[in-house]
Amino acid sequence: MEIFQEPIHYQNPLLCIKVWEFTSTGPLAHIKPPTQWHYHKEIEFILVKTGKHRLYTPERIFDLEPGEVVVIGSSRLHAAQRLSESDLSYIVLHVDLEPYFDPAMMPYYRHFAEIMRPLEDLNYIFAENEQARADVGRIIEQIHDEIISRPIGHEIAAAMHIKHLLLTLLRADSRGLLQSHEYVDRDTIGPILAYVEERLSERIELKEVSRMAGMSYHYFSKYFKKTMGVPFTDYVNRKRIAAAERALATQVESVVDIARSVGIDNMAHFYELFRRFNGCTPKQYLRRMTPDAGASAHD
Template identity: 60%
Template sequence: MHIYKEPIPYQNPSLCMKVWRFTQSGAEKEYGNTWHYHKEIEFILVEQGIHEIQTPNQVYSLKAGDVMLIGSSQLHRGRKISDKDLVYIVLHIDLQPYFDPAMMRYYRDFLEIFHPLEALNYIFQENDQVKKEIAKIITDTHDEVMGTKKGYEIAVSMHIKHLLLMLLRHDNRDLLTTHGNVDGDADIIRSLVVYVDEHLTEKIDMGEVSRIAGMSYSYFSKYFKNKMGASFIDYVNQKRISKAERLLVTEKRSVNEIAESVGIGNMAHFYELFKRFNGCTPKQYLHKMNVSDS
């Protein structure tokens, strides 16, 4: 079994994205137990054939015209169904650079604090018109990048922001919901997100983080919850468990070692958090992913 963090080489580093059309011919493919993940979110548009995508939560059978969204660092794997040719476009995007001052108030909505972006796939399943429009945006983005006409960078940036706008406006279940304004605090919020990501293996002291933010301990606690919609501790724990999920299937280490590697030394607390976020134990999670824990 080969499970890995997939590097995404950007066609234009300034755009922080990659888009490519793939064609697979021949017999139906098996998964081969190849799970992978990447920090970029991923849109998949099937143009011909049947593409089956599996995540820890669901199996999707995508036919011609179907679209799917995979969140940042979300484990997934795919395979070709039937002997017919499979043609599809994959669009990878690092979202962070696209949150300029005009979009910053929605930055928190796409950080996957409460819901993985995968949960938004209901939009494409319930709204055929939106699915068609998203498919066109993905195709147009591909054509712009491949054509490299003058100003294509501007066109691609506009297309990506249009994708985000479509998700925001057609999320009828309010999975993307803004409770507070963060546009005036862009630098602070970004620095805190980066700090947490870079220190997950360590003890993260809220006193130190509040000093980084230039606030008192008590004010920072209220500030973070107001801006992010979750307490700082809950946010850090969610990030720790998300990383633990990936490590469980990517590395042959014990659960104790993985808990320590994501900064949780108390095993009872680790199991409690893991079950809270996943609804199952680490062993049950591995079984769901068809990964041996031996």
């Protein structure tokens, strides 16, 4: 099994977007579980135009036909393959949402920043809402056309389309996963989240983090939970386990060494957290990376 961090080279660095149409032709080999997985910081949307496409994540398999769409969250392990003898054509949109978190977006920050749950959970929208699926597919095509053709003002148009895409998801969210919440001060929270990301292998002291935020220990604890939806220690643990998931799949180190590399020395605690966030042990998680090629999911 091969797994790598895919570098995403933006066509326009100011927009933090890469969008491209891919085609796959020729004889189709026997369909087997994937052997090549990858991940990247950017979230990914895929729109199938012709043919049949299969996308794997550790927990789910999405079989996509023409007109169907799927979204994969930031740093999420995934793999893909063509499913039919007919030619496959699909558009892939990679986007880093950080530049799009302006004041109007901040009430929804913790959702699109995947603080509480992965964006992959939103794929139920495309399975249940035909209009939303068509609208998002059309927006992806519009972003592709703007970036590739580069007419005057394409930067403005592409940025507007990204916002329109996010708005479409918000309004089609019948399960209430993207509900508006407490306004988030990005200047306060942004550096804190970056600090955590950079120091997952180290001891992260709440006292030091609250000092960075210019708040008392107790006030910061309440502030973080109120704005982010989860306690600070829970957020840190989620990030540690997410890093451990990628390390398990990409490195040859033992589970003990991986746990230590993400800042968890107590193995009982590590296994407890891994089960809490994944519903399985690290060994069972790795087994998911070679799923049954016959299974599929759409929610």
